[in-house]
Amino acid sequence: MDPVSAPAPKKSRRLLWIGVAAVVVVLIVALVAYLVIGNSKKDVATEASPSPTPEATVATKDEVKQDLAVLDATIKQASTDHTAAKAALKDQSSQIKVGN
Amino acid sequence: MSRVQFFTGQSKLLFAMVMLLSMLLVAYSPMASYSGAQSVEAAKLQELKQKAVKEIDRRINNLQTTLKKLEVDVHLDNKNASVTANGNSASVSANEDGVSANVEVKPDTKKKVEDTVKQFIDKLTAMKEKIQNVTTLQEMQSFAKSVDSQYQLDQMANVQGAVTKAVEGLTGVFDKLKTTISDLQSQVTKLKDCAKDANGSGCAALGDVTEGVATSAQSQLDSTSSIMSSIGSILLSVVTMLLSLVTSFSGLLGGLGSLSSLGDVSNLSSLSSMTGLFSSFTAISSQLDIGSGMGGSVSNILSSVSGLTGGFNF
Numbered sequence: 229m230d231p232v233s234a235p236a237p238k239k240s241r242r243l244l245w246i247g248v249a250a251v252v253v254v255l256i257v258a259l260v261a262y263l264v265i266g267n268s269k270k271d272v273a274t275e276a277s278p279s280p281t282p283e284a285t286v287a288t289k290d291e292v293k294q295d296l297a298v299l300d301a302t303i304k305q306a307s308t309d310h311t312a313a314k315a316a317l318k319d320q321s322s323q324i325k326v327g328n
Numbered sequence: 329m330s331r332v333q334f335f336t337g338q339s340k341l342l343f344a345m346v347m348l349l350s351m352l353l354v355a356y357s358p359m360a361s362y363s364g365a366q367s368v369e370a371a372k373l374q375e376l377k378q379k380a381v382k383e384i385d386r387r388i389n390n391l392q393t394t395l396k397k398l399e400v401d402v403h404l405d406n407k408n409a410s411v412t413a414n415g416n417s418a419s420v421s422a423n424e425d426g427v428s429a430n431v432e433v434k435p436d437t438k439k440k441v442e443d444t445v446k447q448f449i450d451k452l453t454a455m456k457e458k459i460q461n462v463t464t465l466q467e468m469q470s471f472a473k474s475v476d477s478q479y480q481l482d483q484m485a486n487v488q489g490a491v492t493k494a495v496e497g498l499t500g501v502f503d504k505l506k507t508t509i510s511d512l513q514s515q516v517t518k519l520k521d522c523a524k525d526a527n528g529s530g531c532a533a534l535g536d537v538t539e540g541v542a543t544s545a546q547s548q549l550d551s552t553s554s555i556m557s558s559i560g561s562i563l564l565s566v567v568t569m570l571l572s573l574v575t576s577f578s579g580l581l582g583g584l585g586s587l588s589s590l591g592d593v594s595n596l597s598s599l600s601s602m603t604g605l606f607s608s609f610t611a612i613s614s615q616l617d618i619g620s621g622m623g624g625s626v627s628n629i630l631s632s633v634s635g636l637t638g639g640f641n642f
Binding site: 284285286287288289291292293295296298299300302303305306307309310312313314315316317319320322323324325326327 | 376379380382383386390393394397402469472473475476479483486487489490491493494496497498500501504505507508510511512514515517518530606609610613616617620623624627630631634637638641642
């Protein structure tokens with residue numbers, strides 16, 4: 229056996245490992261780059277083609293009629309409730325003094 | 329028997345009878361006056377009882393009416409009314425994020441108010457039962473003091489409930505105004521579009537739209553914007569104030585302990601804040617007056633706008 233040629237397989241194995249590590253690093257970088265670029269492309273695509281805005285709905289004559297009827301009833305009810313609140317604030321005049 | 333003997337015997341008998349009557353009178357007169365006093369006392373007791381029960385019934389009736397009103401919830405659509413003023417978008421919307429977030433009477437505030445009203449109904453009912461079982465005037469006089477001195481508390485519970493309902497009522501009006509404005513605005517926007525381009529989608533079906541009608545309707549809608557902002561501000565202020573008053577009254581009641589065992593409260597220093605509370609509720613009511621007036625004005629404008637849009641086939 230030649231004593232000088234003995235370390236040669238160790239060196240080539242180290243080179244092999246360095247090569248493998250380099251390939252793994254490149255693959256990881258590529259994967260990250262793919263994810264980042266892919267997402268930004270998706271964003272651009274979303275911005276470029278927004279979903280179509282639905283045409284604004286227009287209330288019908290009946291809906292407005294109904295709105296006004298409900299509004300009128302609500303105003304009347306609120307007025308009744310407020311009158312009751314005012315009466316409660318002025319209740320002293322109806323108090324019966326028991327101890328007198 | 330001689331005449332002298334007869335008279336002497338007769339006068340002896342007469343004398344004995346007078347003596348007997350006198351003795352009876354002396355013996356029975358205190359009893360008679362005692363029973364007279366007793367009947368006066370009984371009458372007074374009855375009179376106090378009747379007055380107390382009448383007043384308690386009146387208070388219970390007020391509270392029950394208020395409770396019935398409170399138990400009906402006001403449904404809010406919470407629509408955004410986007411009104412364009414002078415070509416710029418909308419002062420109502422600008423304020424609306426802030427207003428609409430706070431413009432309702434929160435359910436937990438309303439629940440607290442309802443619970444307070446119920447507690448007072450229970451307290452008064454218990455007091456009425458006790459009064460009906462009172463047998464002495466002295467005890468009844470003590471109850472009379474309790475009924476009179478607790479008046480302010482009972483009234484405050486009712487005022488709080490009634491004012492809360494009134495505030496909720498105006499939030500309902502504000503909400504329905506927004507819904508109506510929003511729906512009318514959609515029609516007016518369509519009229520404006522069709523006035524510009526009669527061949528636009530759906531314009532032919534509407535009828536002959538002139539720019540004048542569209543502009544007039546828009547102008548009237550614009551005029552509601554600042555009034556709506558003012559109503560929103562009023563509501564925001566009264567709702568905030570109401571919450572604070574409900575918290576204060578609740579704290580005050582908490583300091584009194586059990587309501588059902590409450591007696592004469594006329595000397596309680598903790599009740600001195602009641603005047604301030606009362607003034608604040610009165611202030612809320614005044615603000616509601618202003619808000620209601622404004623709501624009426626907006627409603628009239630909306631009727632006028634609907635008169636303009638009503639001529640088209642929406």
